[in-house]
Amino acid sequence: MDSQLHLDELLTEVKTRKPKMVLLQIPEGLKTNVVELEDTFAHEKIPCIVVLDPSFGACDIADYKAQLLGCDLIVHFGHSKMLHTGINVIYWPVEYPLEKNMIPGCVNALQKDPFFIQNKKIGVYVTIQFHRHLPEIKKEMEKSGFEVFVGMGDLKDGQILGCDVSARMDIEDKVDANLYFGDGYFHALAIAFASKKPTYQYNPFTLKMENLQKYKEKYLRQRFGLIAKAKDAKSFAVILCTKKGQLRKALAMRMKSELETAGKKAYLVSMEYVNPTALMGMNVDAYVNTSCSRIATDDFESYKKPMLTPIEVEILLGKRKGEDYIFDEIKHVGNKSVQ
Numbered sequence: 537m538d539s540q541l542h543l544d545e546l547l548t549e550v551k552t553r554k555p556k557m558v559l560l561q562i563p564e565g566l567k568t569n570v571v572e573l574e575d576t577f578a579h580e581k582i583p584c585i586v587v588l589d590p591s592f593g594a595c596d597i598a599d600y601k602a603q604l605l606g607c608d609l610i611v612h613f614g615h616s617k618m619l620h621t622g623i624n625v626i627y628w629p630v631e632y633p634l635e636k637n638m639i640p641g642c643v644n645a646l647q648k649d650p651f652f653i654q655n656k657k658i659g660v661y662v663t664i665q666f667h668r669h670l671p672e673i674k675k676e677m678e679k680s681g682f683e684v685f686v687g688m689g690d691l692k693d694g695q696i697l698g699c700d701v702s703a704r705m706d707i708e709d710k711v712d713a714n715l716y717f718g719d720g721y722f723h724a725l726a727i728a729f730a731s732k733k734p735t736y737q738y739n740p741f742t743l744k745m746e747n748l749q750k751y752k753e754k755y756l757r758q759r760f761g762l763i764a765k766a767k768d769a770k771s772f773a774v775i776l777c778t779k780k781g782q783l784r785k786a787l788a789m790r791m792k793s794e795l796e797t798a799g800k801k802a803y804l805v806s807m808e809y810v811n812p813t814a815l816m817g818m819n820v821d822a823y824v825n826t827s828c829s830r831i832a833t834d835d836f837e838s839y840k841k842p843m844l845t846p847i848e849v850e851i852l853l854g855k856r857k858g859e860d861y862i863f864d865e866i867k868h869v870g871n872k873s874v875q
C-alpha cells in the first residue's frame with residue numbers, strides 16, 4: 537500500500553499542519569486498507585477518522601462532515617483540488633505505478649499508426665492517476681519525433697475529468713489530434729466530444745491504441761435514442777445533487793423554466809446520492825440530471841425512465857443542434873484563487 541500512497545511523505549505533510557484530528561476520505565479501492573491507514577496514523581499519534589461513504593471525486597469533498605466530526609484537516613485521497621473549502625485539505629494522489637512497457641508501448645503504437653505517421657502534433661491528456669508520469673510520457677514521445685502539447689485548464693496541466701476537459705482550451709488550435717493516455721472510455725469520450733480534432737486513446741494496461749470515432753458514434757446512437765424516447769414525456773424530475781462540486785442550482789432552475797416554457801411539467805428534486813431506487817416512486821415520465829454526467833451516461837440502463845443531461849434537454853427542446861452534442865462540463869476553480 538505504502539509504495540502506491542507514499543505514506544511517509546503524506547505523514548510529513550500532515551505533521552506540518554499540526555491537526556487536532558484528521559478526516560481521511562478514501563476511494564473505494566482503498567477500503568481494504570482502512571485498518572492499516574488508521575494504524576499508521578495512530579502510530580504517529582495523529583487522531584483520525586475514516587469516511588466510509590463513497591468518494592467518487594473531489595467534487596464530493598467531506599468538509600461539512602469534518603466540521604460535524606470536529607476534524608480540522610481532511611486528507612482526500614485519489615483526486616486533485618477542484619473546489620474551495622473553508623477547511624484545510626491535503627489532496628493526496630493514488631497513482632498507477634508505471635510499468636516499464638507502458639510508455640514504450642504508446643510510442644510504438646503511435647509510430648505504427650498511419651494517422652500519426654502523417655500527423656505529429658499531439659495534445660496529451662491524463663487523469664490524476666497518471667499525472668506524475670506526464671513529463672516522461674512527453675519526453676519519450678518527443679524523442680520519437682512527435683510535437684507534444686500539454687494544456688493548462690482549471691485542474692493540473694494536462695489533467696482531465698469526465699466533467700472537465702478545460703485543459704484542451706489553450707492547445708486545441710495547435711494540435712492535429714488528442715491522445716488520452718489511460719484506461720476507461722468516460723474521460724476519453726469527454727475530450728473526444730469537446731474537441732474538433734480526432735481523439736485517440738492509448739490504454740497503458742492493454743498497450744492498445746484506438747481512434748474513438750466509433751465509440752463516439754455508438755454513444756451518440758444511445759443518447760439520441762433516449763432523447764427520442766423523452767420527446768413524448770409530459771413531466772420531468774430535475775435532479776439537484778447536494779454534493780458540493782455537483783450542485784448546480786441555477787442550471788436546474790433554468791432547466792425547469794425551459795421545460796415549463798415548452799409546455800412540460802417540471803419538478804425540482806434533490807438528493808446526495810443520485811440512484812434509481814430514490815427516484816422509483818416519483819410519478820414523472822423522464823429525468824434531467826444536473827449532477828455528474830456519468831450518472832446519466834454510464835448508468836442510464838439502471839433507470840426505468842429516460843435520464844437526460846442538460847445538453848440533451850437543450851437538443852430535445854430545439855435550443856441546440858444535434859451536431860453540437862457535447863458532454864456536460866462542470867466549471868471548477870481548481871488551484872485558482874477566487875476573487
Ligand code: SF4
Pocket residue numbers: 592593594595596697698699700781782827828829830866
Ligand atoms: S462530477 Fe463526476 S466526473 Fe466530475 S469529478 Fe465528480 S465524479 Fe468525477
